[in-house]
Amino acid sequence: MSLTSGANGVDIVALAKSFGPARVLDDISLKLAPGEFVALLGPSGCGKTTLLRSVAGLLAPDAGEIRLGVDTVVDASRRLFVPAEKRHLGMVFQDYGLWPHLRVKENVGFPLAARGRPKAEHAVLVQAALRRVALDHLADRFPGELSGGQQQRVAVARAIVDAPRILLFDEPLSNLDAGLRDTLGREIATLVRSLRTTALYVTHDQAEALSLADRIAVMRDGRIVQLDTPERLYHEPADAGVAAFLKAGSLVDGVMTDGHFRARDATDSIPFPSPLQGPVTLLVPPAALRASTGGELRLCVETAQFRGDRYEITARWGRHETAPRLHFWLAHGLQPGQEIPVAVDATRLRLFPSTSLS
Ligand SMILES: Nc1ncnc2c1ncn2[C@@H]1O[C@H](COP(=O)(O)OP(=O)(O)OP(=O)(O)O)[C@@H](O)[C@H]1O
Numbered sequence: 001m002s003l004t005s006g007a008n009g010v011d012i013v014a015l016a017k018s019f020g021p022a023r024v025l026d027d028i029s030l031k032l033a034p035g036e037f038v039a040l041l042g043p044s045g046c047g048k049t050t051l052l053r054s055v056a057g058l059l060a061p062d063a064g065e066i067r068l069g070v071d072t073v074v075d076a077s078r079r080l081f082v083p084a085e086k087r088h089l090g091m092v093f094q095d096y097g098l099w100p101h102l103r104v105k106e107n108v109g110f111p112l113a114a115r116g117r118p119k120a121e122h123a124v125l126v127q128a129a130l131r132r133v134a135l136d137h138l139a140d141r142f143p144g145e146l147s148g149g150q151q152q153r154v155a156v157a158r159a160i161v162d163a164p165r166i167l168l169f170d171e172p173l174s175n176l177d178a179g180l181r182d183t184l185g186r187e188i189a190t191l192v193r194s195l196r197t198t199a200l201y202v203t204h205d206q207a208e209a210l211s212l213a214d215r216i217a218v219m220r221d222g223r224i225v226q227l228d229t230p231e232r233l234y235h236e237p238a239d240a241g242v243a244a245f246l247k248a249g250s251l252v253d254g255v256m257t258d259g260h261f262r263a264r265d266a267t268d269s270i271p272f273p274s275p276l277q278g279p280v281t282l283l284v285p286p287a288a289l290r291a292s293t294g295g296e297l298r299l300c301v302e303t304a305q306f307r308g309d310r311y312e313i314t315a316r317w318g319r320h321e322t323a324p325r326l327h328f329w330l331a332h333g334l335q336p337g338q339e340i341p342v343a344v345d346a347t348r349l350r351l352f353p354s355t356s357l358s
């Protein structure tokens with residue numbers, strides 16, 4: 001008996017959903033290849049959970065289609081809606097969702113009973129799923145006798161026990177502390193990949209999405225604004241809003257004139273080859289800045305925060321209080337108020353029309 005189901009893709013086409021007058025999903029199309037791990041990333045209220053619940057069958061969209069593998073599970077134009085229990089999915093929620101009065105093994109076995117799997121198979125499948133999350137020794141405990149991380153592992157075991165076609169995760173790590181988030185995130189990604197199950201993973205944490213997913217769909221106001229690999233998303237954000245959300249660097253408002261960028265209230269300008277003219281927003285990733293005696297910018301250090309292996313420097317670009325702040329890394333600390341020459345690697349800078357932040 002295997003936990004692997006054979007990979008199914010997901011195809012979401014022109015999905016829309018409104019609650020009253022509020023359009024929460026606005027023409028969402030998204031295709032996941034079989035076995036792909038895609039993160040849905042976006043600020044609170046942008047529609048991530050609504051999209052996930054639509055795929056799960058817990059919510060009926062107003063328009064659009066969803067296909068899981070070769071099966072159409074939603075086609076709003078034909079009023080086709082396959083209910084959640086017939087979609088054969090595994091789901092993991094933020095709050096674990098375990099039944100407190102059932103033992104770990106009973107919680108994990110619940111989907112098998114619900115789907116009418118022969119009783120004789122249950123024990124073996126439950127044991128196999130618990131082994132995948134390294135909890136087989138706790139099978140007889142109740143959820144209340146487990147730590148938060150262990151409870152979430154039980155929820156993961158329950159999600160995979162019946163070899164689901166797709167795995168859905170809604171912020172599974174947000175109730176855990178930082179160290180555990182890291183470990184369990186890595187475990188989930190490794191497990192999902194070893195099962196070769198397609199996964200849609202909701203988070204509002206950019207570091208989590210960047211480190212776990214094959215591709216990331218960045219959502220804003222019910223739309224997908226960019227769908228890309230973590231690397232491309234980080235280095236080539238579609239607009240200043242995406243760059244801000246990914247924490248890809250300092251965003252500086254300014255003006256482009258004849259191939260030079262001048263920040264508002266800054267003294268010096270940076271040569272930058274771009275056809276853009278007028279108001280713009282410049283993205284300055286930390287890696288674009290390097291302290292150097294011959295550097296073209298003179299920055300004034302505000303803070304130098306010790307981060308163990310390096311210092312995170314925040315420095316003002318210009319004399320005015322209102323001058324923009326730039327962030328970069330240094331091997332050594334600096335005193336606040338100190339002036340420092342900094343070289344700019346223009347190939348790492350990105351320029352956006354300034355309207356794109358709205
Ligand atoms: N059942 C509902 N009735 C009315 N409005 C809803 C309902 N469910 C969600 N909404 C609204 O739809 C919008 C999107 O909600 P959703 O839960 O999808 O956001 P989210 O991106 O998951 O946010 P978060 O990161 O906070 O979980 C929000 O403005 C929310 O208030």
Ligand SMILES: [Mg+2]
Nearest residue numbers: 048049050170
């Ligand atoms: Mg949500």
